[in-house]
Structures are given as structure tokens and as C-alpha cells.
Amino acid sequence: MYVVLGGGIGGLSAVHYLKKSTWKHVKLIEASNRLGGWIQTTRTPRGFIFEHGPRTVRPKGVAGENTLALIEDLGLVSRVVPITHNHPAAQNRFIYVNKALYALPSSNICSVFVTQPPFTKPLISALFHDLKAPKKLLKDDSVYDFVERRLGKEIAEYAVCPLVCGICAGDAKEITVKFLMKSLFEAEQAHGSIVKGILMNAIKRKSNSPFRTKCELFKTAVKEKWNVWSLDGGLELLPETLTSSIKNQQADVLLSSPCEEIVFQTGKASLKVRGNVFECDHVISSLPAKQLALLIAKQHPELGEELSSIPTVTVAVVNLQFEGRLLRQDAFGLLVPPSEDLPILGIVFDTCCFPKGDNTVLTVMMGGRWFEKFFGEDPTPDTLLNIAVHHVRSILHISSAPEAHNVSLLNNCIPQYVVGHHERIERIKTYVNNHNLPLSLVGASYDGVGINDVILSARTAVESLIKDIQT
Numbered sequence: 116m117y118v119v120l121g122g123g124i125g126g127l128s129a130v131h132y133l134k135k136s137t138w139k140h141v142k143l144i145e146a147s148n149r150l151g152g153w154i155q156t157t158r159t160p161r162g163f164i165f166e167h168g169p170r171t172v173r174p175k176g177v178a179g180e181n182t183l184a185l186i187e188d189l190g191l192v193s194r195v196v197p198i199t200h201n202h203p204a205a206q207n208r209f210i211y212v213n214k215a216l217y218a219l220p221s222s223n224i225c226s227v228f229v230t231q232p233p234f235t236k237p238l239i240s241a242l243f244h245d246l247k248a249p250k251k252l253l254k255d256d257s258v259y260d261f262v263e264r265r266l267g268k269e270i271a272e273y274a275v276c277p278l279v280c281g282i283c284a285g286d287a288k289e290i291t292v293k294f295l296m297k298s299l300f301e302a303e304q305a306h307g308s309i310v311k312g313i314l315m316n317a318i319k320r321k322s323n324s325p326f327r328t329k330c331e332l333f334k335t336a337v338k339e340k341w342n343v344w345s346l347d348g349g350l351e352l353l354p355e356t357l358t359s360s361i362k363n364q365q366a367d368v369l370l371s372s373p374c375e376e377i378v379f380q381t382g383k384a385s386l387k388v389r390g391n392v393f394e395c396d397h398v399i400s401s402l403p404a405k406q407l408a409l410l411i412a413k414q415h416p417e418l419g420e421e422l423s424s425i426p427t428v429t430v431a432v433v434n435l436q437f438e439g440r441l442l443r444q445d446a447f448g449l450l451v452p453p454s455e456d457l458p459i460l461g462i463v464f465d466t467c468c469f470p471k472g473d474n475t476v477l478t479v480m481m482g483g484r485w486f487e488k489f490f491g492e493d494p495t496p497d498t499l500l501n502i503a504v505h506h507v508r509s510i511l512h513i514s515s516a517p518e519a520h521n522v523s524l525l526n527n528c529i530p531q532y533v534v535g536h537h538e539r540i541e542r543i544k545t546y547v548n549n550h551n552l553p554l555s556l557v558g559a560s561y562d563g564v565g566i567n568d569v570i571l572s573a574r575t576a577v578e579s580l581i582k583d584i585q586t
């Protein structure tokens with residue numbers, strides 16, 4: 116029997132791939148009373164969609180294609196809502212600096228030649244900065260220090276800091292450059308500059324053979340130039356459909372069943388769940404690394420120490436619905452650089468992507484790396500709501516009261532890939548291999564925090580497990 120720990124999108128995908136490729140008995144063990152993990156949608160009585168966690172998925176690359184193939188497999192194609200590249204939500208993202216909103220530079224090449232506030236020089240000048248700045252040989256660096264060194268302080272402050280907030284709610288001064296800009300860092304390390312590195316790689320690159328895919332939905336996404344997509348009725352439809360599918364395939368699903376301890380023996384593991392102990396052949400853990408650390412630390416303290424050293428941050432999410440179309444500009448939303456010292460990280464303009472009559476739905480995300488500084492240990496939902504409404508008023512000039520709202524406190528919801536993260540993951544994987552532990556690691560703590568990365572981590576783990584069994 117195989118056990119999958121954790122019923123978020125990582126665990127559900129792992130069960131799905133296991134069920135597709137083996138006849139073995141599979142048991143999914145989830146601590147809470149629902150499946151889906153951070154993917155959670157509230158559908159209000161008047162039909163508004165409040166996403167507590169993720170709302171859109173990127174269709175890019177191998178991981179993006181893999182998720183669209185899963186969507187096809189699950190029969191969800193007709194529920195996909197794409198946002199194409201020319202949609203205002205794909206084009207416009209704002210930052211809030213010195214009490215004003217500024218558009219972040221778009222992919223339009225002309226925009227790099229003009230000075231766009233809050234930047235004081237045209238972006239093209241950053242490329243000259245890069246050509247002049249000395250190279251620094253490093254194993255790793257923070258994304259902030261790398262961008263400040265190569266492209267200048269303004270780009271680090273006004274583009275990279277908000278970007279890091281908008282992806283992992285973290286501090287660019289702590290997050291590894293390899294999380295967001297691995298190839299640019301490698302360009303500096305090999306060629307002394309980002310520009311030179313990109314040019315050298317372009318010369319060296321052989322003409323790529325045309326990309327082939329079997330996934331029809333991915334072909335459509337490429338042809339129609341999707342920027343992101345979501346699901347009609349909310350993203351929770353994905354874990355809901357996965358749940359029905361794995362239950363139809365006789366996977367055993369245990370809810371409200373936190374795993375308390377794992378003890379590994381040769382080729383076996385015993386798990387303690389709600390006081391009962393049972394054995395299995397292999398454990399696929401999709402738990403946050405810190406949670407897994409608690410379960411294995413007694414038997415494997417060194418591994419426990421590494422796993423528990425992957426930090427996480429807490430985000431408060433406040434969804435608000437207002438009567439009327441109240442936004443002055445259409446955009447994906449706005450981000451607040453940490454230098455503004457405000458409790459909010461950003462605001463998503465949900466009804467720009469997904470209009471709903473004459474209404475405005477916004478999602479305010481707050482805290483992240485600075486959660487304790489602004490909100491202390493245990494803020495009440497009312498405090499969080501009032502702070503969100505106050506900032507919507509002052510930033511977006513929306514003075515009416517929301518008609519409906521939802522407040523969610525997502526404790527330790529986003530892992531932080533701090534400087535040294537990739538080396539730590541290598542050490543963790545080496546430890547598991549060297550000790551022959553019947554354990555696979557899946558989920559957002561290791562090789563990417565997006566939904567695509569998590570689903571792909573599940574597929575990769577299952578495929579390598581099946582391969583090991585067959586050889």
C-alpha cells in the first residue's frame with residue numbers, strides 16, 4: 116500500500132497519478148476536514164467568487180502544459196476561463212509608491228526608452244549599468260542584491276521587491292536569486308553581465324526543433340496567447356474534481372486524520388494516525404516541510420533540522436464585494452513595495468479578470484514576511500477587515516462600504532526560498548536517497564511554489580517511484 120500525506124493539490128495530484136499508473140492500494144491522509152489545501156473558493160449566495168488563495172494559473176512551459184493536460188484528463192476543458200495577452204489584466208499591473216499608483220513597465224519594447232515614474236531614468240539605462248558593473252562570483256545571492264548590483268537600486272526597489280511580494284509575500288533581500296532569475300544569475304556568473312550572457316546564449320543556441328505537444332488545450336493556449344487561466348466557478352473546482360475522480364477509482368481518503376509520526380524500516384514505513392499505527396510500502400509526503408519535520412525528527416534528527424529550516428510566511432486575505440464599477444483603471448491589480456512600510460502586500464482586481472455585472476470584487480493580501488510586525492500574534496477578523504477596507508479607500512478612493520466580505524488567515528501558507536534553498540533541497544534529497552527511505556517529497560516547499568510546480572512535483576515523484584519498482 117502507498118500512503119499520500121496531505122490532501123492539498125500536491126497530494127490529490129499524487130493520488131491521481133498513482134491511480135493512473137498502478138493497481139496498488141492508495142490511501143490519502145488529510146489532517147483537516149476538507150481537501151484542496153490552500154486552494155479554497157467561497158461562492159457567495161449572490162454568485163460572487165471569493166478566492167482565499169490562488170486564483171489564476173500560468174499556461175507557460177512544461178509545468179503549465181502538464182496542468183492543462185490534467186485539466187483535459189479531468190474533463191474540465193469547458194470550465195476553463197482564459198485571460199489572453201492583450202487583456203487589460205495581462206497588460207496592467209500597478210505599484211503604489213509615495214501615495215500614487217504607477218504602471219509597472221509592460222512587455223511593450225517602446226516603454227523601455229521613456230522615463231516612467233517612479234523610475235527616474237528610462238529602463239534602457241539599466242542595461243548600461245549592467246554592462247559597466249563588475250561581476251561578483253557567488254554560489255548564491257539574494258534577488259535584491261543581484262538586481263541592485265546589475266540593474267540598479269530603483270529596479271530592485273520598484274520592480275523586484277513588489278514582484279517578490281506578488282509571488283511569495285516575501286522579502287527580496289532574503290529570497291534567493293535562483294527562485295526568480297536563475298538564468299540571469301548564471302549569465303552574470305559565466306559572462307560577467309546579464310546582457311553579455313543573454314547575447315552569448317542567443318548566439319550559441321541552436322535552432323530549436325518546433326515544440327510538439329499532445330495536449331490540445333496547451334496548443335490552444337499557445338495559439339490564443341493565454342496569459343493566465345482560471346476555472347468558471349472558482350479554482351477549487353480543480354481539487355473538487357480531482358477528489359471525485361480519485362474516489363471513483365477507489366482511493367481510500369481519510370479526512371480529519373493528522374499523521375502524528377512516521378517510523379521508517381527497511382522498505383517499509385509505519386505511520387501513527389489518530390493514535391493508530393499502520394504500515395505501508397511507501398510514503399509520498401505533500402505536507403509543508405515543517406510539518407513533515409515534526410513527524411520524522413525523532414528517528415532522523417538531521418533530516419528534521421533541514422526540513423524545519425525552510426521558513427514560511429502568513430498571509431491574511433480579505434475579499435470584498437462592492438456595488439457598482441468603482442475602479443478607475445482596469446488591471447490585474449496593484450502591489451505595494453515593502454519600502455512603503457504598509458501592512459498590505461497588494462490588491463487583486465478580481466472583476467477585471469472575471470467581470471460580474473455592475474460590481475467590483477477585490478482581494479486584499481496582507482502581512483506576508485511582515486505579518487507579525489503589523490498584526491502581532493493573533494489579529495481578529497474585524498481588525499484585518501478594517502485595515503483592508505481602510506487601504507482600499509485610501510489607495511483606490513472607494514469610499515462605499517463593501518456589500519459582502521470574507522476574511523481568511525492563512526497561517527504559514529507560503530514557503531520562502533531563501534538564499535541557500537536549492538543547496539538545502541539537494542542535501543535533503545541526498546539524505547533520503549542515502550538512507551533508502553521509502554519517502555517521496557512533493558508540494559510547494561521544494562521545487563516551486565506555483566500550482567503548476569506542485570502538480571508537476573507530484574507527477575515526477577510518482578513516475579520515479581514507478582520506475583524504481585519496475586527496475
Ligand SMILES: Cc1cc2nc3c(=O)[nH]c(=O)nc-3n(C[C@H](O)[C@H](O)[C@H](O)COP(=O)(O)OP(=O)(O)OC[C@H]3O[C@@H](n4cnc5c(N)ncnc54)[C@H](O)[C@@H]3O)c2cc1C
Nearest residue numbers: 121123124125146152153168169374528558559564565566
Ligand atoms: C494567498 C495565496 C495565493 C496564491 N496564489 C497563487 C496563484 O495565483 N497561482 C499559483 O499557481 N499559485 C498560487 N499560490 C500557491 C499555491 O496555492 C500553493 O503553492 C499550493 O496550493 C500548495 O499546494 P500543496 O499541496 O503543496 O500544499 P497545501 O495546500 O499546503 O496542502 C498540504 C495539505 O497537508 C495537510 N496537512 C498538514 N499537516 C498534516 C499532517 N500532519 N497529516 C495530514 N495532513 C496534513 C494540510 O491540511 C493541507 O491540506 C498561492 C498561495 C497562497 C497562499
Ligand SMILES: C=Cc1c2[nH]c(c1C)Cc1[nH]c(c(CCC(=O)O)c1C)Cc1[nH]c(c(C)c1CCC(=O)O)Cc1[nH]c(c(C)c1C=C)C2
Nearest residue numbers: 173208280281282283284448449450460461462463480565
Ligand atoms: C500580493 C500577494 C500575492 C498575490 N499573489 C500571490 C501573493 C503572495 C501568490 C502568487 N502569485 C503568483 C504565484 C506564482 C504562480 C506561478 O505560476 O509560479 C503565486 C504563488 C503569480 C503572480 N502574481 C503576480 C506575478 C507577477 C506573478 C508571477 C507570474 C505572472 O507573471 O503572472 C502579481 C501579483 N500578485 C498579486 C498581485 C496583487 C499582483 C499584481 C498586481 C497577489
